[in-house]
Structure formats: C-alpha cells, structure tokens
Amino acid sequence: MDCIFCKIVKGEIPSRKVYETDNVLAFHDIQPAAPTHALVIPKKHIASMNEAGEEDAELLGEVLLAAKRVAEELGIAESGYRLINNVGSDGGQVVYHIHVHVLGGEKLGGLNVRG
Template identity: 65%
Template structure:
C-alpha cells in the first residue's frame, strides 16, 4: 500500500508527533491552515469515513477523545477549535486514510468553505 499516513504510522516517514498510543497517532500538518493544525489518524488504514464500519465505532470515538486531549495540551480547548473530516474528492479529501484536522490557535471564520457548483 502506498499510503503516506500508513508510512507515518510505521515510522518510515518522519513526522512531528504530538500524540500516539496503540491505535491512534497525531502529528503537525506540513502545510498548516491555522496556528495549530494537527492531523489525528487511526493506525488502522480506513480510506474514508464512508468505509467506517460498526466495528470501527470505538476507534472513531477514540479519535475524538484524542482530539479533545490534544486541544487541551495545545492550549486551545477553552478558546475554541475546529475538527474537520473531509470525505472523497468533492469533500476535499486528499489523502485516502481517515483523518481529522484539529485547527485552532486563532479566531476561525464561522464559514466552513465555499460551495462550488
């Protein structure tokens, strides 16, 4: 499999990790869209949110628990942050490995993005 996020979880591609346990890893985005921009991914390769099964429910819950913990550790939990999951091409997904973007560190626009026809 030629998945960049799988290679990061395996340690064959370096990253600036901020969190890791047996099932989840989180690291700084190389092209940040906010002062704090961290990607939180399961170590299990799941291409998109559409591929999440009932069996993966606890893993997805753990992804969000990790996001909450990381936001506290980054000092942005109280001021606020955004969690984003892009799904497939029209949703803006670039890497086909389930991931959540944790964005914060400044006031974010309430608009999620332009809808293009």
C-alpha cells in the same frame, strides 16, 4: 499499500508527533491552515468515513477523544477549536486514510481545509 499516513504510522516518514496511543496517532500538519493545525488518525488504515464500519465505532470514538486531548496539549481547548473530517474528492479529501483536522489558535472563519 502506498498510503502516506500508514508510512507515518510505521515510522518510514518522519512527523512531529503531538499524541500517540496504541490505536491513534496525532501529528502537526505540514501545510497548516491555522496557527495550530494537527491531524489525528487511527493507526488502522480506513480510507474514509465511507469505508468505516460498525466494527470501527470504538476506534473512531478514540480518534475523537484523541482530538480533544490534542487540543488540550496544544493549548487551544479553552479558546475553542474546530474538528474537520473531509470525505471524498468533493469533500476535499486528498489523503485516503481517515483523519481529523484539529484547528485553532485564532478566531476561525471560513477555512478551506484540504487533506
């Protein structure tokens, strides 16, 4: 599999980690769309929300709770933040490994977040 996020999980590509558990990894986005921009991914490869199944429900819940934790760690929880999950090419998905963008650090208007 030639998935960049799977390579980050395996340590083959370096990342600036923010948070990590046995099942989830969060790291800073290399092309930030806001002053604070991190990505939260499950370590298990799931291409997109369209490929997620009932068996992934607990893992996806962990991803969302990790996103909350990342917002706290990065100091944007109090002022507010946005979570984005792009699905498919029309939805702006570029990397086909499910991920949640955590954005904040300023008042967010209409952002175009691809990834």
